[in-house]
Amino acid sequence: MTNSSGPLHGVRVVELVGIGPGPFAAMLLADLGADVIRVDRPGGNALQLGAPETDILGRGRPSVAVNLKDPRGVQVVLDLVESADILIEGLRPGVTERLGLGPEDCHARNPRLVYGRMTGWGQDGPLAHTAGHDINYISVAGALGAIGRAGGPPQVPLNLVGDFAGGSLYLVTGLLAALTHARATGEGQVVDAAITDGTAHLMSMIVAMQQGGSWSDQRGTNLLDTGTPFYDVFETSDGQWMSVGPLEPQFYAALVEGLGLTDAPGQYDFARWGELRATLTETFASRTRAEWEQVFDGTDACVAPVLSLTEAYEHPHNVARGTYVERDGLTQPAPAPRFSATPATLTTPPQKAGASTVSALTDWGIADVDQLISDGVAVQSD
Numbered sequence: 001m002t003n004s005s006g007p008l009h010g011v012r013v014v015e016l017v018g019i020g021p022g023p024f025a026a027m028l029l030a031d032l033g034a035d036v037i038r039v040d041r042p043g044g045n046a047l048q049l050g051a052p053e054t055d056i057l058g059r060g061r062p063s064v065a066v067n068l069k070d071p072r073g074v075q076v077v078l079d080l081v082e083s084a085d086i087l088i089e090g091l092r093p094g095v096t097e098r099l100g101l102g103p104e105d106c107h108a109r110n111p112r113l114v115y116g117r118m119t120g121w122g123q124d125g126p127l128a129h130t131a132g133h134d135i136n137y138i139s140v141a142g143a144l145g146a147i148g149r150a151g152g153p154p155q156v157p158l159n160l161v162g163d164f165a166g167g168s169l170y171l172v173t174g175l176l177a178a179l180t181h182a183r184a185t186g187e188g189q190v191v192d193a194a195i196t197d198g199t200a201h202l203m204s205m206i207v208a209m210q211q212g213g214s215w216s217d218q219r220g221t222n223l224l225d226t227g228t229p230f231y232d233v234f235e236t237s238d239g240q241w242m243s244v245g246p247l248e249p250q251f252y253a254a255l256v257e258g259l260g261l262t263d264a265p266g267q268y269d270f271a272r273w274g275e276l277r278a279t280l281t282e283t284f285a286s287r288t289r290a291e292w293e294q295v296f297d298g299t300d301a302c303v304a305p306v307l308s309l310t311e312a313y314e315h316p317h318n319v320a321r322g323t324y325v326e327r328d329g330l331t332q333p334a335p336a337p338r339f340s341a342t343p344a345t346l347t348t349p350p351q352k353a354g355a356s357t358v359s360a361l362t363d364w365g366i367a368d369v370d371q372l373i374s375d376g377v378a379v380q381s382d
Contacts, residue, residue, distance in 0.1 A: 006033020006335075007342040011179070012364075013037070014080045015061070016101070017045060017353075018090030020134075020159070021167030021195065022118045023057040026088055028172055030060030031335035031344050034086075037360050038063045039077060040353035042379040056332045058350040064361055065354025065379040072377045074100045080364055081106045081113060085182070086175050090118040093128050103190050113188040114178040118171050120162075122194030134162035134195070141166070141199035146206060150220030150227065166198030223247070229277035230255065230267060233306055240289035241306035244280065254301035259283050354381035 008029060013036040015026040023038075030036040042065040044052060052058060067073040078101070081087060087106060089096050096102045103115045120137045121127040127140075138144045138161050139154075148155040171193035182188050206224075209215035214223075221227040230252060233241045246252040252267040261279065265272035284292065289305050296303040307315060313324045313331055325334045328349035335344035348356075357380040361369045372378040 005342055006031070006344040007339055008032040008034040009342070011035065011086065012084045013061075013086040013088065014077065014084045015039060016077070016087070016089040016091070016096070017041065017063075018118065019045065020057075020090075021163045021171065022088055022090030024164055024168040025116070025118065025171045025175075027057050027060055028168065029086070029175070030348075031346070033342065033344060036061035037080060037364060039068075039080070040065045042067055042354065044353035052352045053350055054330060055350045056330065059328075059332070060347055062348055062356030062360035063351050063353050064357040065381065066357075067377055067379070068099055068101070070377050071100070072372065072375070076361070076366060076372065076378065077101055078105065078109050079366055082109045083365065084110065084113060085179055086114045086116060088116045088118065088171070088175075093117075093119065093123045107188055111188055112182045112186055114175055114182055114191060115188065116171055116175045116191045116193065118167060118193050120167075120195045122197060123192045134159035137195040138162040138166070138199050141196045141203065143199050143203055145217075146203075146219055146225065148219045148225070150218065152220065154219065161202065162195045162199050166200075166202055167193065167195040170198035170201070229273050229280055232277075232280075234280055234284035236284055236289040236292060237286060238288040238290075242284055242289060242292050243304050243306050244302065246300075246302040251300050251302045254299050255303060258295050258299055258301050258303070352381045354379045357381070 011029070011034040013026065013029050013034050015022070015036055015038045017023065017038055017040045026036050026038065038058065038061045040063045044065075066076050068077065089101075097105075106113050106115055117123060119128070120132045120134075121130065135144065135156060138157075141162075143161055143166075144154045144156070147157055171191065174191035174193055178189050178191050206215055209222075210217070216222055219225055224231060226232045231245050231247065233243050235241055244255065246255045249267060256264045259280070261283070264279065265276045269276075287295075292303070293305050305311075312318060318324055322334050324331055325346070327346050330350075332346075335346065338344075357373065357378050358369055361372075361378065366372075369378065373380055
């Protein structure tokens with residue numbers, strides 16, 4: 001089942017399955033209404049994290065299993081490409097070319113195709129053909145070295161900054177920009193989305209501050225990296241944490257009022273920052289997180305509880321907006337962002353590789369599907 005609403009309704013996407021940022025980009029396009037067909041390996045992905053039925057990154061599109069080592073399997077993908085707007089692949093540079101599914105092969109069948117390539121290092125450069133993961137990409141881009149406390153090691157921000165922000169979101173932005181161009185001119189093109197490039201671009205504000213002399217390369221000493229006492233996390237009496245971030249004077253005043261401080265240092269009285277940090281630490285440690293939540297509820301002090309994922313599912317704000325939803329037996333993030341005229345909806349649940357081979361290939365106009373399955377070119381899973 002494809003999405004009959006969403007702003008991308010009518011856009012057709014072929015996804016050559018990979019891991020991490022490529023599938024997330026395909027999920028996002030599917031969430032927004034695109035008709036995405038996921039081309040899996042027979043037997044599934046050896047690097048799958050958990051059961052395929054619980055892999056939320058696989059939601060929103062049917063899975064077909066095709067043997068790309070068989071020339072007829074390659075022809076199946078080229079037949080899909082012929083009616084597609086976008087192709088996404090996340091293999092190492094040169095792999096799709098060797099398979100016969102590179103940009104030239106695909107553009108020969110469909111000159112309007114937007115060919116999206118998702119890699120860590122990009123299609124060229126000294127590191128292009130070497131292995132890596134998010135932690136390596138954000139290291140070389142300069143982001144990881146900027147995250148952490150003074151005197152401590154860099155702190156790994158999950159794989160959000162590289163894989164999904166610097167990778168997936170930049171790939172989707174590039175795909176949609178190139179699709180706009182293709183629809184206006186009939187000219188397809190290749191979108192080279194490198195996680196290092198995207199992560200560096202994400203650092204634009206920090207780079208600007210550094211170039212302007214207001215950001216030090218010494219992590220943990222700056223405005224947004226815990227270098228300031230009023231942009232940090234503080235432990236409560238029950239071992240939980242509150243996040244504090246009142247950067248503006250009026251919000252800092254609301255923090256001071258909420259904490260009941262009568263002789264707080266001025267916000268930018270640098271000489272007293274050590275004293276201010278000690279005061280904030282001691283004060284927050286005097287009550288439980290729930291008590292501080294009640295104190296700051298509805299204020300402009302920029303104070304919020306640090307929630308676990310399980311707690312985030314049930315937070316009143318998230319519940320009111322439906323930020324997390326229950327669907328197909330899974331708690332999962334709802335599609336984002338939100339649209340007033342073309343709302344996005346969840347459709348196909350995550351599924352095993354090849355669960356929809358017959359129906360999806362037939363829907364996309366592939367002939368002799370039963371024969372392809374009989375010959376082992378395509379596989380329909382149980």
